[in-house]
Amino acid sequence: MEKILIAYFSASGVTEKVAKQIADVTGGTLYEIKPEVKYTAADLDWRDRNSRSTIEMRDKSSRPAIIKDLKDANSFDVIYIGFPVWWYTAPTIINTFIEAYSFEGKTVRFFATSGGSDVSGADKQFQAQYPAINWKPGKLLNGASKKDIEDFVV
Numbered sequence: 001m002e003k004i005l006i007a008y009f010s011a012s013g014v015t016e017k018v019a020k021q022i023a024d025v026t027g028g029t030l031y032e033i034k035p036e037v038k039y040t041a042a043d044l045d046w047r048d049r050n051s052r053s054t055i056e057m058r059d060k061s062s063r064p065a066i067i068k069d070l071k072d073a074n075s076f077d078v079i080y081i082g083f084p085v086w087w088y089t090a091p092t093i094i095n096t097f098i099e100a101y102s103f104e105g106k107t108v109r110f111f112a113t114s115g116g117s118d119v120s121g122a123d124k125q126f127q128a129q130y131p132a133i134n135w136k137p138g139k140l141l142n143g144a145s146k147k148d149i150e151d152f153v154v
């Protein structure tokens, strides 16, 4: 049987809720991507040009440090990666996570939540950045119902 991992980063709990739904439906292992330094409310203020999130997202090469405690990363066949949309794409901490564990040759699919923005550019971006991964089309799962989740994971 396929081993499924649901890894997510969630700054305020919205993506976490969707990640838990996916774990329930798939029976996969739920794993939180944890920043070494937690994001404070001030860090998350996108209106502030000098907030941590703004600075990180302005620099595509930023790689906010994570706590690297995912066990048996190589044992998973399918990896769902969840994140909140930041500045129309994935927070760069997602790059930190992918680069920490590589996932070469694995099937990886992202899901995201947002305040309304689409995230359709992320598929192309990930494909270009990590061509050794077998990317499946990602999806925005704002306010997803159980049926939405079931349709997504097939």
Ligand SMILES: Cc1cc2nc3c(=O)[nH]c(=O)nc-3n(C[C@H](O)[C@H](O)[C@H](O)COP(=O)(O)O)c2cc1C
Pocket (backbone or CB within 6 Å): 009, 010, 011, 012, 013, 014, 015, 016, 044, 045, 046, 053, 054, 083, 084, 085, 086, 087, 088, 089, 113, 114, 115, 116, 117, 118
């Ligand atoms: C720094 C930052 C940037 C954001 N940028 C966007 C954006 O570009 N488009 C959008 O629709 N929502 C944006 N949002 C809103 C989040 O994507 C949304 O609230 C998300 O559901 C939060 O998920 P979380 O609780 O898992 O962190 C942004 C939020 C933050 C903190």
